Amino acid sequence: MDIFDDDSARHVTRTSVLHGADWFFWLALLSIVNSLIVYFYNTPNTPVALGVTQWLDGTNGGIGSAMSLGWLVTNILIASCLAMFGLLARKGSDIAFVVGIFLYVIDAFLMIGVQDLFGFGVHLLAIFFLCKGLLASRHLRENAVSI
Template identity: 35%
Template sequence: MESTYTILGADGLQYGPINLNQLKIWISEGRITPTTQVLRSDVNAWHPAAQYTELELAGAAISPVFVSNSGASVITPAIASAAPPSNPALEKQMKSGADWFFWIAGLSLINTGVAVFGGGFRFFLGLGMSLAIDETAKVSGSTVGTVVGLILNLIVVGLFIFFGIFARKRHAWSFITGLVLYSLDSVLVLMFAFRFGVSFLAVAFHGYALFCIFRGLKAANELNAVETQANATTPHVRF
C-alpha cells in the first residue's frame, strides 16, 4: 500500500494526507522545506522532511524555526524572500539627485531673506519663482505685500523639500514632478536674464541641476526595477 504524508503548516494546522507525487509538487512550489514537519503513514511519528530520503531534501537550505506563544516549535514552510542585490553606486547617484531639491529649496529661502532685508546678491540655484514673488512684493512697497510674498515663498520652498524627501525614498513621481517644475522655472530664469539682467550663469546652473536630478531619477528607476525583479522571482507560499 502506498504511503501517504501529512504536513504540519506554519499556522499549526495539518494538511493531507497526500501521496508522494502531490508532496513533491508542494516541494517544487516552495511550500515544503527541509524542516517542515511531516508524518508518513507507516512511521507514526513527526519528522523533518529532510529525513525522508524519497523527498530529496537532505542537502537543501534549512528554514528558520520559530517558537509559538504556547512554547511549541513551529517550522515555517516558506522560503525567505531574498533581499534585492544592493548597488552602492546607484544608491549614491539616486540620493545625490534627490538632494538637489534640498539645495534648491535652501538657497531660494536664503535669496528671499536677502530680498526682504534689502541685500544685493542672489544664489544662482535659487528659484525664478521666488525671484518673481520677491520682485512683486518689492513693487507693492507695503508690509502686507512683503508678508504675502514671504508666505508664498515658504510654500514654494516647502514643495521642493517635499519632492526631496520622497525622491530619497525612490519615488519616481517626485523626481518627475520636480523636474517638470524646475524646467519651467529655468524658462522663467532665462526670461529674467533678458529682462532684469539676471546672470546667464543662473541659467547654466539650472541646467546642471536638472541634469543631476535626471541622473537621480534614472538611478531610482534602475534600483526599483532590480527590486521588482527580485520580488517576482521569490516563491509565494500558500500554507
C-alpha cells in the same frame, strides 16, 4: 569574478538616488536663504533663486522696493515644495523626481524670462544632477528582485 558584487552595485546605485534627491533639498535651502537675504537686506536676487520667486519679487514692485512678509512666506512655501519632492524622491518615488524635474524645468524657463542667464545655467546644472538621480532610481527599480 566581478570586482563589484550585486550588493555593492545596488549600494552605489542607491547612493546615486539619494544624492540626486538631495539636490531638491539644496535648491530649497538656497532659495530660502536667497529670499531671506532679499527680505532683510533689500538686495537683488542671486543666481540660486528660483525663477518663480524672482518673478514674484519683480511683481511685488521691482528690485528697489522692500519685500513684504507675505511674499517672503510665499517664497518659503514654494521652496518647501521642492523639499517635499526631495523627501518623496529619497523614499523611492520616481513620480516625485519626474514632477519635481518638470516644475524645475519650467522654473528654468522663467529664469530666461527674468533675464538671469547665470541663474539659468545654475538651473541646468541642477537639472542634470536631478536627472542622474532619476536614472539611478529607475535603474534600481528595474534591477530589483522580488521574492
